[in-house]
Amino acid sequence: MSLISHTSIRDSQSFLKDSRLAATLITRCELSQEDVVYEIGPGKGTITAQLAHRCKKVIAIEKDPILSALLARNGPAYPNVTIHNGDFLEHPLPRYPYKVFSNIPFNITSAIVTRLTTAPNPPEDAYLFIQKEAAEMYLGRPSETLRSVLLKPWFEMEIVHSFHRHDFTPVPSVDVVLLRLRKRRPPLVNHANRQSFRDFVAYTFTTWRPTLGAILKDVFSWGQLKQISREFRIDFGVTPTGLRFEQWLHLFKCYQLNASPRARGIIAGSERRLHHQQKRLQKIHRTRNRAYGMKVEI
Numbered sequence: 001m002s003l004i005s006h007t008s009i010r011d012s013q014s015f016l017k018d019s020r021l022a023a024t025l026i027t028r029c030e031l032s033q034e035d036v037v038y039e040i041g042p043g044k045g046t047i048t049a050q051l052a053h054r055c056k057k058v059i060a061i062e063k064d065p066i067l068s069a070l071l072a073r074n075g076p077a078y079p080n081v082t083i084h085n086g087d088f089l090e091h092p093l094p095r096y097p098y099k100v101f102s103n104i105p106f107n108i109t110s111a112i113v114t115r116l117t118t119a120p121n122p123p124e125d126a127y128l129f130i131q132k133e134a135a136e137m138y139l140g141r142p143s144e145t146l147r148s149v150l151l152k153p154w155f156e157m158e159i160v161h162s163f164h165r166h167d168f169t170p171v172p173s174v175d176v177v178l179l180r181l182r183k184r185r186p187p188l189v190n191h192a193n194r195q196s197f198r199d200f201v202a203y204t205f206t207t208w209r210p211t212l213g214a215i216l217k218d219v220f221s222w223g224q225l226k227q228i229s230r231e232f233r234i235d236f237g238v239t240p241t242g243l244r245f246e247q248w249l250h251l252f253k254c255y256q257l258n259a260s261p262r263a264r265g266i267i268a269g270s271e272r273r274l275h276h277q278q279k280r281l282q283k284i285h286r287t288r289n290r291a292y293g294m295k296v297e298i
Contacts, residue, residue, distance in 0.1 A: 013105045014168035014176075015043045016129075022050040025161055025178060029127050031055055031099060038123070040088045040102040040112060045071050051101060052078040061088045088112065093119050103129035106174070110147075113138070117151055117181065125182050127160070132175040135159055139179075143241040144248070146205040150198055152245050153189040155181045188249060195271070197252050203270035205240045212236045212243070219255065219263040228254050 016022055026047075031037060035055045042048045042060040048071065051058045058081045062068040068085035084091060089111055100123045104112050109130050116126055139157050140148030151157065161178040165171050189197045207215045213225055213236030220228070225236055232250040235242065243251070259267075 013041060013043060013103070014170055014172040016046050016103055016167060017169050018167065019046050019050060021167060022047045023053075025127075026050050026054050026101065029101065029160065029180070030125060031101065036094070036096070036098045038093075038098055038100045038102070040100070040104050042071060042083075043067060043103070045074065047101065047103060048081060049078065052081050056080065058082070059084065061086060061091050063087050089115055093121060095121050097124050099123050100126040100128070102127070106131055106134075106172075109134050113147075113181075117155060122154070122183060123181075125180065128179050128181070129163070129176055130179050132159075132162070132177045135177045135179040138181075140245060144243060144245055145241065146201065149201050149205075149245060149248050151181070153197065153249070154184055154187045156184055157181050189252070193252075193256065196256070196267075199267050199270040200252055200255055201248065202274045203267045206270070206274055210239075212238055212240055215240070218266055219259060224254070224258055 031051070031054055033054070033056055036057045036059065037051050037055045039048055039051060039058060039060040042062050044067075045060075048058060048060050058078070060071065060081060061084045062071060063086065065085055068083055072083045072085075089108070093115075100116060109128075113128070116122055136142075137145050138148055138151060139159070140152070158180050159177045160180050163176040163178070165175070168176065204212070204215055209215045212234075216225065216236070228234055228251065229236055232247060232254075234247050234251060255263075255267075
């Protein structure tokens with residue numbers, strides 16, 4: 001049974017209808033009576049109730065004050081559930097181990113995944129209901145993306161369930177999957193090199209030149225590019241999406257070993273610059289939507 005029987009849904013989020021399906025999925029996932037689990041946007045509480053039966057503690061963060069009040073009103077039946085009314089993107093994350101199981105709002109998928117995966121203490125495991133297209137982007141299917149390469153050194157990812165659209169209300173116009181992000185132990189890139197790797201990848205994906213070789217001509221010498229190509233079978237005539245993830249790790253190792261101070265200066269801060277560009281684009285997008293009387297959350 002859902003924690004609440006009715007709701008006023010203000011956002012475009014689609015909610016899981018069947019509590020039995022929620023229970024089945026939670027049973028299939030690696031969640032136990034020892035786990036503290038965060039749920040983002042619990043909505044009607046269908047998933048919240050099932051997590052409460054399965055886990056040690058559930059922390060549900062709901063932005064909509066009406067939904068949050070209704071959840072809190074029904075919460076006493078589940079003493080291990082804590083309801084917070086607020087924006088998950090501004091909610092402090094814990095320092096202790098935790099997991100996430102959540103049907104997240106699709107329109108802020110990127111912001112939520114970024115918040116979780118770049119946190120000082122990311123979740124041990126995260127199970128997220130997201131659009132299939134977004135999941136494939138994070139998985140790097142059919143080819144690697146900026147986001148897949150930035151995630152894979154620290155997280156293993158897989159699709160653990162594919163939903164039917166009629167599993168949700170309102171029925172979404174896109175296919176939905178349950179994506180698992182599991183923290184790697186140990187990571188494939190250590191903490192000391194984390195930002196250097198992220199800057200290197202951000203620079204390579206966002207430098208608008210026709211080939212990987214042209215992008216990296218200011219980073220490696222022509223002789224170094226030829227040697228890397230022979231040793232790791234990297235084709236510098238492709239775009240960044242043409243490399244497999246394993247080749248990205250090899251390429252970054254070569255950068256660490258061979259890059260000159262000038263090359264390192266070119267690449268340093270690339271991820272920060274990318275974020276500034278994205279924020280400017282989002283601000284422009286919001287301004288334009290307000291001008292046309294549209295309400296769009298990014």
